[in-house]
Amino acid sequence: MGKLNVFTITLNNPQGVYSPGQCLQGHLTLELNEDMKMRGIQLQLHGGARVKWSESCPKGVGKARRTVTKHYVAKDTYFNNELVLFGKATGGDGDTPTLPAGRYTYPFQYQLPPNLPSSFEGTVGRVRYWLKGTILKPWKFDDTTKRAFTVVNLLDLNAEPEAMQGLRGEVQETLCCLCCTSGPISCRFQIDRCGFVPGESIPIKAEIINRSNRKMKRSFAELYMVVTYHAPKKSRTNTKKLGEISHGEILPGESDIWTGDLLPIPPVPPSKLNGCSIIVIDYYVKFCVEPAGPALKLEIPLKVLIGSIPLKSTLEQIGSSPQIQGSDQDHLFQEGAQADAPPIEGMPQPSYAECTFGTVTIQDDYENEHTQGDTNYTPMYTYYNWGNMTQPSAPPQ
Structure with missing residues (x-):
C-alpha cells in the first residue's frame, strides 16, 4: 500500500x-x-x-x-x-x-x-x-x-429561427434490369420541424411508390452525426449512426406510407459545438429505399438541429406547462442527474444522461x-x- x-x-x-x-x-x-x-x-x-x-x-x-x-x-x-x-x-x-x-x-x-x-x-x-x-x-x-x-x-432551440421550419425532400429513380428499363421508384420524405432535443423522437413522414418491376427490400430512416475535425491545411469528416427504424418490402406496383413513425434521439452533444473552432457537429435524418438485388439505394438526407432546451411550443403541445414543478417534472425528465445550474426562465431544470x-x-x-x-x-x-x-x-x- x-x-x-x-x-x-x-x-x-x-x-x-x-x-x-x-x-x-x-x-x-x-x-x-x-x-x-x-x-x-x-x-x-x-x-x-x-x-x-x-x-x-x-x-x-x-x-x-x-x-x-x-x-x-x-x-x-x-x-x-x-x-x-x-x-x-x-x-x-x-x-x-x-x-x-x-x-x-x-x-x-x-x-x-x-x-x-x-x-x-x-x-x-x-x-x-x-x-x-x-x-x-x-x-x-x-x-x-x-x-x-x-x-x-x-443550445436553446427557442433562439434558433430554423428550429420551427419544416423540411422535405423528393427523389425519383429508374432502375434498369437486363437492359430493360422499368418504371420509376419515387419517394417523398418530410419532417414538420427540424429542432429537437435528446429524449424526443422525430416523427417520420414518407411516401414510396414502386412503379418498377423490382421489389424494394425495405425502406428505413436513420439518424446520424457528422463531425468535422479541422487541422491546419486539412479537415476530416467522420459519420456515426445513432439510430434506425424501418419498414418491410414493397412489391412492384405497390406503395408504402410512413405516417409519423418515431425515430428516437439518444443523449448526444448539441449541434454545432458552439465555442470550439476545430470541431463542428451536425446531425442528419436520412430516409432510404433499398431495392432487392444489385442497385443503389434511394437516399434523401435532411439536416436537423439537436438542442439542449426544448421549444416552448413543444412543451405546450404535449400538454405540459413551461413552468413545471413536482410530479410534472418527474414525468418529463429521465430519472438521473440534475446539474447544479441556474434555472432557465420559463423552462424546467435540465436533467442529464450518459452519452450514447x-x-x-x-x-x-x-x-x-x-x-x-x-x-x-x-x-x-x-x-x-x-x-x-x-x-x-x-x-x-
Missing part, C-alpha cells in the same frame, strides 16, 4: 455537470499511512480541445516512390490553471516540508470561463475538461490523481501507474424522458 492510502478529488456536484461561467467547487482528500516529505500539493484545472490523426500518402516517382505518414494536429486551450493547496508550487525553492501521517481535506473553487464548448469525445478529436491533483516529491515520481467533469453549453457513445479513458500517454482517481469518463448531456408519448409537430404557419 505504501505511504499513500487515499488520494481523490471530489466535486460538490456529484454528477460533475456544469455550465460555462459556473463555479466549480470541491475538495481534494489525502490520507497518509506514514509521514511524507513533499514540496507541495497542487491542483491543475484544464479545459481544451484537441484534434489529431495521421494519413499515409505516396511521395516521389518511379523507384524513389515511397509512402510517408503525415500527422495533423490542432489544439484549443480554454483554461489551464494551477492552485497550490499545500507547500509550494512546481519549482519552488527552500525547505521540503513533511506532512505527518493522517487524513487531510483541501477545499477548492474555480470560476469556469464563459462560452466554453460542450464536452465531446470523438474518434480523432475531443473537448475535455479535467482536474489533476499532484503531490510534488523531491527526487521521486510525483503521485497524481485525476477526475474529468462535463461542461454543457446549452459510452466510456473513454482520460489517462494520457505520459501518465503511469502513479496516477490514481477515476480515469474512466462518460460525458453527460441533457435528456428529456418523453418516452413513446405522441411527438408534437410544428404548429401551422
Whole structure:
C-alpha cells in the first residue's frame, strides 16, 4: 500500500455537470499511512480541445516512390490553471516540508470561463475538461490523481429561427434490369420541424411508390452525426449512426406510407459545438429505399438541429406547462442527474444522461501507474424522458 492510502478529488456536484461561467467547487482528500516529505500539493484545472490523426500518402516517382505518414494536429486551450493547496508550487525553492501521517481535506473553487464548448469525445478529436491533483516529491515520481467533469453549453432551440421550419425532400429513380428499363421508384420524405432535443423522437413522414418491376427490400430512416475535425491545411469528416427504424418490402406496383413513425434521439452533444473552432457537429435524418438485388439505394438526407432546451411550443403541445414543478417534472425528465445550474426562465431544470457513445479513458500517454482517481469518463448531456408519448409537430404557419 505504501505511504499513500487515499488520494481523490471530489466535486460538490456529484454528477460533475456544469455550465460555462459556473463555479466549480470541491475538495481534494489525502490520507497518509506514514509521514511524507513533499514540496507541495497542487491542483491543475484544464479545459481544451484537441484534434489529431495521421494519413499515409505516396511521395516521389518511379523507384524513389515511397509512402510517408503525415500527422495533423490542432489544439484549443480554454483554461489551464494551477492552485497550490499545500507547500509550494512546481519549482519552488527552500525547505521540503513533511506532512505527518493522517487524513487531510483541501477545499477548492474555480470560476469556469464563459462560452466554453460542450464536452465531446470523438474518434480523432475531443473537448475535455479535467482536474489533476499532484503531490510534488523531491527526487521521486510525483503521485497524481485525476477526475474529468462535463461542461454543457446549452443550445436553446427557442433562439434558433430554423428550429420551427419544416423540411422535405423528393427523389425519383429508374432502375434498369437486363437492359430493360422499368418504371420509376419515387419517394417523398418530410419532417414538420427540424429542432429537437435528446429524449424526443422525430416523427417520420414518407411516401414510396414502386412503379418498377423490382421489389424494394425495405425502406428505413436513420439518424446520424457528422463531425468535422479541422487541422491546419486539412479537415476530416467522420459519420456515426445513432439510430434506425424501418419498414418491410414493397412489391412492384405497390406503395408504402410512413405516417409519423418515431425515430428516437439518444443523449448526444448539441449541434454545432458552439465555442470550439476545430470541431463542428451536425446531425442528419436520412430516409432510404433499398431495392432487392444489385442497385443503389434511394437516399434523401435532411439536416436537423439537436438542442439542449426544448421549444416552448413543444412543451405546450404535449400538454405540459413551461413552468413545471413536482410530479410534472418527474414525468418529463429521465430519472438521473440534475446539474447544479441556474434555472432557465420559463423552462424546467435540465436533467442529464450518459452519452450514447459510452466510456473513454482520460489517462494520457505520459501518465503511469502513479496516477490514481477515476480515469474512466462518460460525458453527460441533457435528456428529456418523453418516452413513446405522441411527438408534437410544428404548429401551422
